[in-house]
Amino acid sequence: MLSEDKTTPIVAVNLWYHVGSANERPGRTGFAHLFEHMLFQGSEHVEANEHFELVQRAGGTLNGSTWLERTNYFETVPSNQLALALWLEADRMGALLPAMTQKKLDTQRDVVKNERRWSVDNQPYGTCWEKLQELAYPESHPFHHSLIGSMEDLSEASLDDIAQFFRTYYTPDNAVLSIAGDFDRDEARMLVEKYFGPIPAGTGIPPLVNIDLPAKFGSPRRNVVEDDVSLPRVYMAFRSPVFGSDEYYAASVTAAIMGMRRGSRLYRSLVRERQTAADATAFTFDLAKGADIFVIDVTARPEISAERLEEEVTREVELLRAEGASQSEVERAVVLIQTDIITAMQTASERADRLSMFATLLGDPELINEQASRYAAVTTKRVNRFIHDRLGPDNRATLVYVPRSQGAA
């Protein structure tokens, strides 16, 4: 996808591979993310650590990230360095394996284990993402297991796994390339054809199994986790419509009504009026297959027990179901979301990433231009239908964090 804007002499290059933790085989949790690290270790014509240096030396920023459904790689460079950025992406898409060594794998394995320690194990509530996934998705489901992976599984990853994963998933037909910013369309097309053209297509991606799910959990589920925290926290999750579906927009608006910023229901009620929460938000994971999850995230004030906090959250949800959202709440949510959409479009890398996202997850990059109007089209009726259908007790998964040695709430 090409999106020109010649205001600033910079260009963003963005590549989405349609592979993520969901594609990992049993015993290899965390592999897609470890693999992402390996992508920065060089390729046939790029030395170890040279990738980062080349982009930074060119005056650019770069990174990558792994999620359940996709892995993305992105860089923003001065516009006269477009060819370098494309060449680097093509070299590692076409010829990664010659540069892969046991030593690099062992080092990145250690780096990732430290990343796990830093972002999960050594952080209060750090295990929340993996625990939420565990609770909200059945064991056989591709979204069930941890994105960053377990230490044990990381230890098992081998060079053979790297080779297999690369050949299966890192192919041009499983990737979407977006370019946004200051570039010439014809030149860009020529460069893309030159660098990526010779890379052979893959042989097809194994389909995700057991991906479909019923619209609701069916019965409430709970998990209580002791952690090194001073304040209890409640995550209440609901199975919700997949990203991009009609109903998704109603869910997204509901999350904003419930927990976006300080004018939201949860903030006004729990933080401001009742003062039982230190903070409160709501959000969706934005998964495009199977089922999404809508999550409420509330942390207690010091005097409030986990039990009381859970009651408070449940009360707010029931209140919303009983009263329904009002038109002015829906309007507030929509205008906040639309402003965010517009301000986000200021950066080339954000535009490029969203183009890749709409192309990969929903098969249509043009959808980027429709988002503001899709939100504008969300009616109070649709919001209340979502609230009624999906926020009931038959669709709640509650994850509670309690301070250690307090026992179960």
Add this chain to the structure above:
Amino acid sequence: MTRPAAGPSRDYHFPKFEIRSLSNGLRLIVAPVHKLPVVTVLAVVDATAVSEPAGKEGVAELTAKALREGTTEIDGAHLTLEFEKLGTSLEAGADWDSTVASMTVIRDKIEPAFALFATVLTSPAFRDDDIERLRAERLAERLQVIDEPRGLADEAFSRFVYSDSSRFAEPMSGSTRSVGGITRDDVAAFYDNHYSPAGTTLIMVGDLTADDAEQIVRDALASWSGNGSMAVVAADAAARSSRAVQIVSKPEAAQSELRLGHVGVPRTHPDYFAIVVMNAVLGGLFSSRINLNLREAHGYTYGASSYYDWRRQAGPFVVSTAVQSEVTAEAIAEVLKEIDRMRSEEIGEDELTLATNYLEGVFPIRYETTAAIASALANMVIFELPETYYDTYRSNIGAVTTSDVLTAAKSHVQPESLQIVVVGNPSVLEGPITALDAGPLTLRDPADA
């Protein structure tokens, strides 16, 4: 396969801006940017954490947050909704050298949004209930600090580096003790003493002209009056000049959070550009010496970096990383080695150009949004940088030589003054760190930090 060369480069200029003032002393800086129909409004107020009365550390931050809790006309809940109906929210926070209040709004809502913004600046109510609640929220945050190893390490480090009587030894938002003692009257007094048109610069960036902006500001703020005080406390005295090491005990820690450093230099130091380039090579870039050593060569960490925390008075120089507990002593030794190497010989020309090319090339990428441009202009105000600062930034960076970098390392990184703080498991750490003999070692409890 040869890698592609760069094409001809295109010029980039930091957005042009105009500076105007009102007769009440209020300054206005406007940078028209017509890319998208977006405007960022940012007020820089001379209400700083280093101008707080003794014993009331944290009142600057509390006052900034209290601005959002309502005016004499309208209470906090309604004020919040009024902003949000316009698609925006007011952010406000204090820092060492300023208070900043800002919002980003779609162009067609700027007039009503600014009217609200102006009343927040001129007529905050500071209701007892709201102050009470904000204080309780702040105290809840303090409770959580001991659970969170990164923040805990940062705080313990500041406390260790700066002398007890220095403002920089305390967290910017205050300690549990100082915040617990802040009253509504303290907030009102701080506001009266520090919020005034003469002490405020309004920055507006986005889809409007300087004349539009001036009109909007005049309509709302021409009648604002008052003067603020400029009193500032001494903030940056070091606790000691010799090396010392501290372990903050967290037996359950899954990893060590490590900080090494000492008192740095004020933002306006003449060696600023040489220090920035030196730091990029030492620990500022991904390909820096410290990161490549600790992460890529040894696999000790997910990331290691160094930085100078720029403030009007001397903020700290810090090397910061989280490492596997068992290799903490090794990691410290490697950092010390890199510091020594940096100070003993000039960096290579390649290393220099990596840093300078990066800093020059990335410059336009930093200023894509109205918020980023407004923030840059705020820094210009806060540190009293010349109006040409952003026009000359890249050439100033480009002028730094390998010899300048060596001089900067020798002058501004002092191995014998390094303070080392580790938050982690003492039973794993104590032996190896003692064996390092890096300085006299003390142990402390996180609750004391």
